[in-house]
Amino acid sequence: MEFGNKIKSEWLLDDNVTFLNHGSFGATPIKVLKAKEEIERRLEREPLSFFADEYFVLLKESVSKLSKFIGAKEENLVLVENATTGVNTVLHSLEKELKPGDEIITTNHVYQGVRNTMEYICKKTGAKAIEIDIPFPNADNKLIIEKIRDKINEKTKILIIDHIASPTALIFPIKELIDFCRSKGILTLVDGAHAPGMLDLNLEMIGADFYTGNCHKWMFTPKSCAFLSVSKKWQSMIKPLTISLFYGKSFSEEFAWTGTKNPAPFLSLSPAIDFYNSLNFDNVKDYNHNLVCEATEFICKELNIPEFPDFEMLGFMASIEFPVKVPMNEHLTMELRNHFMKEYKIELSFHILNSKVFFRISSQVYNEIEDYKKLVTAMKDFISKNK
Ligand SMILES: Cc1ncc(COP(=O)(O)O)c(C=O)c1O
Structure with a gap:
């Protein structure tokens, strides 16, 4: 099976949403x-x-x-x-x-x-x-x-x-x-x-x-x-x-x-x-890991975020520092998630560690690099509106 957006129809996932948060709750194939x-x-x-x-x-x-x-x-x-x-x-x-x-x-x-x-x-x-x-x-x-x-x-x-x-x-x-x-x-x-x-x-x-x-x-x-x-x-x-x-x-x-x-x-x-075996474990692992690394590199370069130091420490997800200073409050991570979903139809997960905000992306076999390009466009828009 060839991976990428064309196999997203194997899931019930909304076609209008760029789904970059497989990590929170997974997504179950229709089969x-x-x-x-x-x-x-x-x-x-x-x-x-x-x-x-x-x-x-x-x-x-x-x-x-x-x-x-x-x-x-x-x-x-x-x-x-x-x-x-x-x-x-x-x-x-x-x-x-x-x-x-x-x-x-x-x-x-x-x-x-x-x-x-x-x-x-x-x-x-x-x-x-x-x-x-x-x-x-x-x-x-x-x-x-x-x-x-x-x-x-x-x-x-x-x-x-x-x-x-x-x-x-x-x-x-x-x-x-x-x-x-x-x-x-x-x-x-x-x-x-x-x-x-x-x-x-x-x-x-x-x-x-x-x-x-x-x-x-x-x-x-x-x-x-x-x-x-x-x-x-x-x-x-x-x-x-x-x-x-x-x-x-x-x-x-x-x-x-x-x-x-x-x-x-x-x-x-x-x-x-x-279902997993039908995709072939090694193929899934290679595709998802390579995609999340390529996406992280691309995002960091486009948004002027320091390069991620060690891709060996990642599986199918990556956390990247959010490039905008936003005032902290206890609902911030949910507010940012809601904003990216409402404004850009992108599903992302946000986290706070040591008083810094990070956004976490994921890669699954239904994703492709175009998904992360949409994310970069959205991030640039967000940055320009929140300078
Ligand atoms: C590291 C870690 N532990 C535990 C959990 C909780 O998982 P669950 O809600 O399925 O119990 C999560 C959920 O995202 C997690 O990321």
Whole structure:
């Protein structure tokens, strides 16, 4: 299949919108949505038989197929609605391991929902949430590792690390950090919200104690499909946030039933992976990464923004400093998103890091360089009106 705007019709995406924010919520191909609807219809034809006879078999098949896609052990893997739930599940379950004075460490690139969860758990346990400042855009793997290693001490209990950060799109050197933490007896929780489908994952090789990732961002499943991988050692301690019928049974059984819900997003994993494979993983990776690098270079040159230092640290997204000084307020990122959508029909994501505003672009197989040329034209117009 040839990539670019001509295959956008495989999605329901609005033709009038230049969609440069696949990162926030993904976008599900029509083929996968149809498969999801078929599962829902099957369920509604005979709900009792579906949940009694079919659901658990189909769920196991979905987990098995996912485990191969992300290089995980099937028995370590459970499905959850989203990465937020994955992080909450781990931190709530580990509450009793934490006492006043203990430290949970992360970086300033952390996702706000995870920051809030850390704050909540720390308030309950007396542990302390520590954020390490990682500069952006001038960070490299060596600096990141040094900065985090320097902050780790005998009080550190858990490192929460992004695989791909939300505000900056940086890929973090998680393997080295996990190996270091293991040698010090520190637990590692990876927030891999963006990684499945963007990186060639091998969870076994990564070796984190806990890894959560979304399938609804870059793996093409419908919304509400994510996973949590827990190393064998911790499985008896990690409980779903909702306790239901299989409490006290195995790790996978406890997570397989957390009350009645629509199972179709979980059971759409198979058609989503089939869709992904039909595009060819290596082709998707090359196309999206090359496109986001080319686009970033082009945007920075056209808007006189310093060149991005290290494209190796990017996957399918890039965060670029917004070239206009705008007064800060708590709604600024949403106001800018709304403005670019209303005035220019461009869907972008805005973030604030260290009091600077960044706009984040994404590349997916339905994008092409023309999309970013439209963005540059819009940015130039915005700049001229806001001098
Ligand atoms: C790094 C990171 N973690 C977690 C999340 C939350 O994802 P979800 O809303 O699917 O739980 C996001 C969402 O964009 C994210 O970027």
